[in-house]
Amino acid sequence: MTANSLIHLPSPIPALSKVYRVRESGSETQSYICLDRNERLQPLPDWFMEALRQAIDSQLLTSYPIQDPLLDLLAAQWQLPKSHLLLTPGSDGAIKALYQAYLHPGDGIVMLQPSYAMYPVYTQLFQAQAIQIPFAPDLSVDPHHLLAAIEPGVRLVMLANPNQPTGTLLEPAVLHQICQQAARVGALVAVDEAYYPFSQTTVVPWVQHYPHLVAMRTFSKAAGLAGLRLGAVAAHPQVVGNLFKVRSAYDVNSLAIVSAFLVLTHPQIVSDYVAEVKAGQEILEQGARSLGLVPLPTHTNFRLIRVGHCCTPGDLVAALRDRGYLVKGPFDAPCLAGCIRVTVGPPDLMAAFITTLQACMAALMNQTIGT
Template structure:
């Protein structure tokens, strides 16, 4: 159906060039582009989820604060429930962060990286400013710091391990961003379980640090859209003012809590993926004419 010019005139001018997000469906079993967990969901955990779901009252709205899940995530991360906010995937949390803190200001992003940062920035009315990564895909820290000094630069988003390059940001570099700038530092750790590194504990020391995490990768819950962030309670409380009231459905909350009660099952699978990743890296290095970059994702 052709959209009329009359309707287009009502669309925000800064959003008219956005393209709807769509994922083509291709037949076949091997699918690498979405970075989904390659294993079928653990049958014993699935059975427990289905057993528990019988006690759910789906005629009622879900807990808007996801209190049970926040407590479980606090145990998992070693923080307090007040440091945790759950969302309908990390995408919702990224948009909520930019709506809350970005507004009409600037956000620094470091391509090549997750494409949705820039898109969510435009939706939030925040100006995305790009600082390209170096030839080895490391952050250009001096350039990022310079951009963060520009007036009205409110947020920097860094992915670690980075999507799509797989490299991490050193803890010292994260702390440098926090100590030498005045903006919000958002560290997207969607793949942290595969690197064995996290800066989540730093939210105790730095109130401007936000760490994003997800159940989509290591825990294989991409279809249920469960993300969460770790931050100072002041940041969490600010986000609670903006987030949708019943953003995470009851089934997803129940499933995520159940997953966290069966961590060894998923940790074993993560270890296998990491071992396979390293074996693939070694084999690719033996091919002539191919430059192989190490990955921690």
């Protein structure tokens, strides 16, 4: 009998039995061009990296983080009092804090389906009830269906806008209606604006008018700081205070704070990259159409592409992987049947991807003919 066999581990909370998550090391992706994560696909400028190196000294690493300079800058740029702002470890940290601070077991959460994968994970962990509003085959959402779902018993309306993985956007008029209906039933509205730099649609200014509205941003996409895990929340000071109570101590690190400060004081880092992505979108769209594929509209840095009858999404994803590209697909959601999702980058990268995509499709068609 070994020592380990004598150990009787306590059981985890029952909610964990319903949660399935894949643990990724990330090391296996280093030899691939990753078009499956919606990350920034262009290196940060050399001058930025040099400025960051100059900002790193021993004190930055040995002292606990100081958030005020970044919060002051955000307050000025977002035109909100600092009391309305909170830094979080990515927008994901804000989402979890929101669930932890406000949800009771059995509370209803209205969300779109499909949407960000962590929404249902946290819903299960905190024993809430998901009320999922499906997308139609054309990726539209019936606003009346969405509004009707916000009824007594709903504690939170959780929306990604633009949504991921559909790339779709709820219009401001619909968001106003959602905020008004949520106020009637005493629910919070959380809007995850991870892709704001690409959509330029935001509810951040609204938080001074809707005290039950929470807006969330991340520095992981256009800003290119995914490895540093930094996000920000805009909300009523009382909501900010409650989120602060459930956060870990010093959960935002100093390197992330310094890096974000540099990004915000040099806005061309984001704007130049957004322009590159828009140019890359055109290359990807034209190339996909030339191959008989259907690129779907998007307000983000990724593009859904319907592959049609030429091959299955699973076969195409596997073929691209064999040639060094990782893309997302296939999807379980009926509205995404036949789709792959491609992160969009600069034009030269998209042109190279289209060449590889064409080769993969030709190889798959030859296999089909051969059988």
